[in-house]
Amino acid sequence: MIRTVDFRGRSLTKSQYRVELPRAQMDVASAMLKIEPILERVKNGTEEDLIDLAQEFDGVKPPSIKVSQVDIDQGLASLQPEIRSALERSIERITLVHNEQTRALKITKVVEGATVTEKWIPVDRVGIYVPGGQAVYPSSVMMNVIPAQIAKVPSIAIASPPQAEFNGLPHPTILATCALLGITEVYAIGGAQAIALFAFGMEGVCEKVDMVTGPGNIYVAAAKRALRGIIGIDSEAGPTEIAILADNSARAIEVAADLISQAEHDTIAAAVLVTDSTDLANKVREQLAKRVALTKHSQRITTALSGIQSAIVLVDSISQGIDVVNAYGAEHLEIQTKFSADDAELIRNAGAVFIGRFSPVSLGDYSAGSNHVLPTGGCACHSSGLSVQTFLKGVHQIQYDEKSFNDIAATVITLANAEDLPAHGQAMSARGEIL
Numbered sequence: 001m002i003r004t005v006d007f008r009g010r011s012l013t014k015s016q017y018r019v020e021l022p023r024a025q026m027d028v029a030s031a032m033l034k035i036e037p038i039l040e041r042v043k044n045g046t047e048e049d050l051i052d053l054a055q056e057f058d059g060v061k062p063p064s065i066k067v068s069q070v071d072i073d074q075g076l077a078s079l080q081p082e083i084r085s086a087l088e089r090s091i092e093r094i095t096l097v098h099n100e101q102t103r104a105l106k107i108t109k110v111v112e113g114a115t116v117t118e119k120w121i122p123v124d125r126v127g128i129y130v131p132g133g134q135a136v137y138p139s140s141v142m143m144n145v146i147p148a149q150i151a152k153v154p155s156i157a158i159a160s161p162p163q164a165e166f167n168g169l170p171h172p173t174i175l176a177t178c179a180l181l182g183i184t185e186v187y188a189i190g191g192a193q194a195i196a197l198f199a200f201g202m203e204g205v206c207e208k209v210d211m212v213t214g215p216g217n218i219y220v221a222a223a224k225r226a227l228r229g230i231i232g233i234d235s236e237a238g239p240t241e242i243a244i245l246a247d248n249s250a251r252a253i254e255v256a257a258d259l260i261s262q263a264e265h266d267t268i269a270a271a272v273l274v275t276d277s278t279d280l281a282n283k284v285r286e287q288l289a290k291r292v293a294l295t296k297h298s299q300r301i302t303t304a305l306s307g308i309q310s311a312i313v314l315v316d317s318i319s320q321g322i323d324v325v326n327a328y329g330a331e332h333l334e335i336q337t338k339f340s341a342d343d344a345e346l347i348r349n350a351g352a353v354f355i356g357r358f359s360p361v362s363l364g365d366y367s368a369g370s371n372h373v374l375p376t377g378g379c380a381c382h383s384s385g386l387s388v389q390t391f392l393k394g395v396h397q398i399q400y401d402e403k404s405f406n407d408i409a410a411t412v413i414t415l416a417n418a419e420d421l422p423a424h425g426q427a428m429s430a431r432g433e434i435l
Contacts, residue, residue, distance in 0.1 A: 001292065001302060002285070002305045002306065003308075004312050005311045005312070005313045007020075007314060007324060008316050018327050018328065021272065021311065021327075022309065023239070023377055024307055026238055026268070027218075028221050028222050031221070031222035032225060035219055035222050036226075038196065039196045041053065042202070045202070047064070047205050050193060050197065050202070053189075054161075054168070054188070058163070060168045062169065062188040065206070066185075066186070066188075067188055072179050072183075075169075075172040076176040078172055078176070086367075087176075088180065091142055091146065094146045098388050099150055101388035102151075103120040103392060104120075105117065106118045114399070114404035115399050116397070116398050117397040117398075118395070119395050121392065122151045122152045122153045122391055125155040125209045125210050126211045127159060127209035127211070127231075128140075128141070128156065128157070128213055129194055129198075129216050130160040130174055131215055132163060133161070133217060136171045138174055138177040139366050140214055141158065141174060143371050145183060147371065147387055148213075148390075149182075151388045151392050153391050155185075155209075157187065157206065158178055161189070161190025162188040162190070168188060174186075187206060191220060192219045195224060199227040199231045210231065211233065212224065212231050212232070213386060216237065221238070238376040239269050241269065242261070242270070242332045242333075243325050243328055244272070244273045245275075245322065245336070246275045247275065247276055247277055247337045248276075248280055249336070250336035251357065252284045252286070255280070255284050256284050256288050257291065257360075258334060258361060259273060259284070260305075262332065262361060263301040263304035263305050264295070264297050267303040268307060268309060269304045269309070270310055270330075271304065272310060272312075274313040274321045276318055285312070292305070322347070325349075326346075328378065329350065329379070329381045330351065331375060331376045331380065332350075332351060332352055332354065333351075335347070341355055348381075349380045351375045351380045351384075351385050370385075371385045409431075412425065412428050416428075
C-alpha cells in the first residue's frame with residue numbers, strides 16, 4: 001500500500017533528499033489556462049453569469065449569490081448543540097493563541113530630533129475562501145476569520161460553494177460558524193469564480209477586496225496565482241501533507257492512525273513516516289492494512305497512501321531523520337521519539353510541529369489553538385502559516401527636525417551622487433535654498 005524509501009548508509013544533501021521524497025504533481029500552470037475564460041466572465045459579467053457558473057460547476061443555481069442574513073441565522077439555529085459547543089470551545093482556544101500575535105507600535109529614536117515609527121495597519125478588506133468539495137470545513141472559517149478579526153480588519157467577506165443539497169446555499173455548518181463569529185457577508189460561490197469575484201468586485205453584488213486567504217482546489221490555487229497583484233494572497237495551498245519522525249518508542253497504531261487522518265483529505269495527500277526502527281515500520285504497515293479497510297473513505301485513503309507522495313522512510317538514526325524532515329519541510333510534522341521535545345528544537349522547516357504522542361495533527365486541525373492554514377509543497381523552508389501578521393501591513397513613519405536633517409544631509413547627497421542620482425541630493429540641498 002505504501003512504498004519504502006531507504007536512506008540507511010547514505011548521506012545526501014537537502015536537495016537530494018527532496019528529489020527522493022517527491023510531492024504529488026499539481027499542474028497549476030495548465031489549470032491557469034483553463035480558468036482564463038472564467039476569470040474574464042466574472043470580470044465583465046453580472047450576477048446572472050455567476051449563477052450560470054454555479055449551475056455549470058456546482059450543479060445548482062443559488063437564489064442569489066449573496067447569502068441573506070436570514071439564511072445565515074437559520075444555519076446557526078439548526079446547528080446541533082454538540083457541534084455548536086465544539087465550535088465555541090475551538091473558537092475560544094484559537095482566539096487565545098492568536099491574541100498573542102498582535103503587533104505593537106514601535107518608535108525608534110535615531111538621533112535627537114529624528115524618529116522612525118513602525119506602525120501596523122490592517123488590510124482594509126479581506127475575502128476568505130472556504131472549500132466545499134469532499135468535506136465541510138467550518139474549521140477553515142475559524143482559522144481565517146479569527147486572525148483577521150484580531151488584526152482589526154474592518155471588512156471581511158466569505159465565499160463558499162453553493163450546495164445542491166441545501167438549495168444553492170453554502171453548507172449550513174459554514175453559515176452557522178459565520179454567525180458565531182459575527183460574519184454577515186457571505187457569498188454562495190466556489191472555485192476560480194469566487195476568487196475572481198473577490199479580485200474584481202461586481203457592482204451590486206460584491207465590493208472588491210484587497211486580499212484573499214483560505215485553501216481550495218487546484219483551480220482556486222490557479223486563480224490566486226493569476227490574480228496575485230490585483231489582490232494579495234496568503235499562499236497557493238497544495239495538497240495536505242503529514243510527516244512523522246518516530247523511533248521505537250512510538251506506538252504503531254497511533255502512527256498509522258495519524259498517517260490515515262491526513263490521507264483522508266485527498267487522493268494526492270502526502271503521508272510520510274521517517275523512522276530508524278524497522279520494527280516500527282513493519283508494525284505500521286500492518287496497522288495500515290487493518291485500519292484503512294475500516295475507514296469511511298478507504299478508497300481515497302488507499303490511493304493517497306499508494307501514491308508517489310507517500311512513503312515509509314528508513315534512516316540510520318533520528319539525527320539523520322531530522323535532516324530528512326528538515327529537507328522535506330512538511331506542512332504538518334509530528335515528533336514521536338524518546339526525546340521529542342529536544343528533537344523538536346532541531347526542526348527548522350515545518351508548517352507546524354506536533355510534539356509527543358498526545359499532540360496529533362488532528363488536534364491542530366481543529367482545537368489546539370494553533371492555525372491550520374500552513375505552507376505546503378516544501379514552502380515551509382521560507383514561509384509561515386496564517387497568523388494575525390498575515391492581515392497587517394508594516395508602515396514606517398519618518399520624522400526629522402531641521403537639526404537632525406542638516407546633520408545627515410551631506411551623507412545623503414554623497415550617496416545620491418555615488419548612485420548617479422543627483423536629483424535625490426538636490427532634494428536635500430533645496431531645503432537650504434532661499435527663494
